[in-house]
Amino acid sequence: MGQKNYRLYVRRFANNVNRRMKHTLYGSLVQKSRRTLSEEGAGTMMTKAILDVDDCAEGMRKFTTELFDTGVALLAYAGMLLFYDWRLALISMIFPPVSYVIAEKMKVIVQRTGAAYKEQSGALSSATLDRAANAVTYRVFGCEPERMAAYEENLSAYERSAVRANIWSASLPPIYRIISMAALVFILYFGGRNVLGQGWTAWDIAAFTTFISCFTRLAVKSSSAAKLFNAVHKAQVSWKRIRPLMYAPETPDTPETGVPAVLTVQGLGFAYPGNETLFSDVSFAARPGQIIGVTGPVACGKSSLGKVFLCEYPYRGSIRLGDKELAEMDERTRLGEIGYLGHDPELFNDTIEHNILMGDEGDAWEYLRMVCLDEEIREMPDGIETLVGNGGVRLSGGQAQRLALARTLCHKKPVLILDDPFSALDRNTERQIFENLRAYTTDAVVILISHRRYLFSELEQVIWLNEGRAVVGTYEEPPIKNKQGQEV
Template sequence: MGQTPFKKVKKPERLLSYWAAQWPLCLLITITGFLYNFGMLVSPYFEGRIVDSIEAQQPFNDVLILLAIFIGSILAVLLARIAKRYTVRRFANNTSVTMRLILENNLLHKKSQDGNDSTGTTLSKMISDVDATVEGMRKLTTEIFDTVIMFIFYIAYLFLFDVTMTLYVLIPVFVAVLVAFIMRKAIFSASSQARKANGKLTSATYDLFDNAITYRIYGRDQDHLKEYDGLLGEYEKKNVKASALTDMMIPLANIIALVGLVPLFILGPSKVASSAPLSAPIPGIMNANWTLGAFTSYLTTFVLMASKASKTAKLFGSIEKGLASWKRIKPLIKPYAPYETPVTVAKDDELVIKDFSLTIDGKTLISHLNLTAKRGQIIGITGPIASGKSAFTKVFSKALPYEGSVSLFGKELSDYSPSELAGTTITMPHKNELFTDTIEHNISLGGSEPVAPYLERVSFTEDLATMPLKEQTLVGNEGIKLSGGQQERLCLARTLYERKPLLILDDPFASVDPKTEAEIVTHLREDCGDSLVLLVSHRLSSFAGLDQVIVLDPEKGPEVGSHESLLKSSPLYHSLYLLQQSGGSSHE
């Protein structure tokens, strides 16, 4: 019952599927819901019985027994309510987790994503839309019993007393429900505007946090603060309007519903005074005629029903908001696609590239590249800005199409399945990605193998000695507590921790000094003898010890050879190397 059913939802694009996937829980909700709502008639019924007992001057012990039965019945009703609320909340929590997991799964499987929204807006939409959808589902699940079924029980109970008077008192109640239904659009519109303002404010908050130093350096901090204050003011106004409409609707509907007290107090007392017969009393349970107790029971039931009618405004608002949120996330909801177990391709040890070409948006970056390399080698890749270095590495994750042939360990790269790519290749991207966690968890990602050997291989031992908590040191938000070089080396250590037959390192030494770079390259040579390493770098100081070097020359085309041969045959490589050796600026 408690297992999150994200793999059991067969058609996640249909809301009913989430109820169907949790049918045992929904069955418990139905049972406890009926028990609770039927039990809600206990209070008005026993209040009337007690009033009649006192008025009839029955023995004190009889009244005490009746009171004890009343209290026991109330406790049973409360237990049913606790059980219902627990099961409904369990359903909502399971549904929320399920939707998030399915949504995350589909976004990760999505090959291309809409990049128009900023980080703040995207996060706000994703999180709040799922929450709003689930809240609407929770409200609907709850109110099917607490409003619809309860209304049926209340109305049926009132009809037992007097059909005509009940029809009169119900008119304002239904008007209150109708007003709440009509007002739902205005309430939703105001809430939607407040939500959009919140999205803008969230985006601006991220922007101020991420770029505060840059704005201050260039004297733009005060201007951005003024813009932020404007967004804050807009959010406050729209949020106040939305809250006012939402909060006003409940007491307004309550006042309208309570107008039903007018015909009740006009017709009810005369029926008590004349001991008029009830319309359909239940023999042995209800008195046959109107009494003060019967009037008390009728009045209590009506007030409870009127109060419940006023809550329908909130119900309609939650459902409206939930449906609108569902429409936004529905295009991203697809059946859960589990990730397959990684499979390592090892038909042979070679990477063979023949007549390789790479074109992006009509521009050819690389043409007629030929290369043969094998596991145990380190291949350097360099070239000017926008020469296709990073694009070339993306080919190995099948993020970009190519022409020609790329045979990776005996199988054409284009024929690799996602599970084969996951088991055969691993990439250290150009941009460092660190979590707000410890050094250990940033490397192991929850793995059980010690991280110390990998920190040693990236020459992090001396840095670690200065940190009192060692591997348990928190790196801060996105590694902000570490230097750029330290961040790069931790990302490299993570890549080595998950080493695969093909290691792709995209500019791992951009912020590392030459001495440390040389040490790391030596470790790579010693410890990665069973892997082929593609090392992208604009710094050529350590390329002398590599097996081969690919120079991506946009004008002449790619050149392949050893460091020594390229110094003689490639003017571009020769000029770049001399420029760096003389201490000049790098080309990137």
């Protein structure tokens, strides 16, 4: 009963560690930039968040369990062997440590095959996500056979790496046991001499069989200890992969004075690596309570201007919030200063309430009312507990857009970047949400990116972008012209 309780305690402890590790890993992943996440790949991130954490927790569980079970049993069996014949016991106990040495020498192979398996697992996860997300596109354009072939290649590579990893994990334990049991040859010889009265100790048949039984159990336990090395080696591989991400997220610092900071932009320019400049010489200042409009033709850099504030790529010029340069802030502090809503709503396969609050306490209905979505939610069968599906597929475009805006307002930051948040709405709804937004953000700077300009007449500043140029003015001022002399 005591051993069962011990195993239950260790299992529960390992499960709690697993949960906390995944919580910490998730907390660090959500603070990474889109660029970093894209470069590493969704499949690799999934592998780290699931398989690697599971392997670490499992290795810890096995080590803790075997340390108690195997360690105590080995000492007991060794004591009994020494009691019966200490000379023969010393000879027979030479072989189990040999299996430990061999298990340690096999560490490199186990770790290498385990790492290759994890890499292929991440690649297969990425390929699976790609097929699921782009299935319709591949089918419409006749690319499905090619994508199927590419997926089969990923699947075959994954299977090969899994077989290699499992071969070493499965084939080594029997070898460890054979090595540990090799001393039976000496026990049969010298133990037989003891029974005949010609050995070091006088034995009867009962003592002889007892010695063999104790040694057999010792050898089995010893081979289990060697097998444990494989689990520990796998855990080491997984830990090396996730260790850079295992830091607890910190709450961003808030200004000590409590006074909202002024946003000052001077000579701002931006270009993606290897590409031409999208825009340059953008300069303006905005105090809390102001809404700055950004507009221009398609592909003029409006969305890129908004993403510059996320600092995923280096920018030219200066963006200062109060007396702090945005690019010089550490990532956690910057996340506490900048709120961002992209033009494609990113919603989780969870309830409407959880998509808004994101685990925080609060009244989600307050933010649903701000975005004029509360009445529509009340009419749904499950109300605020309605599951929205991945990316909000169970909602209309306008509903998904407003739900994402509600989440952004719920987690309001000193600077809010809103990229085309009203594009799927009618004018009356857009007008009402705009008024609610203006009333709610009196202590924040809002940068509103949109190609719909009729609300821009109420803004104090408008940034006009076109063909790499930017003009900062008001709605009444004439817009900039393109190279053909046409007004934008």
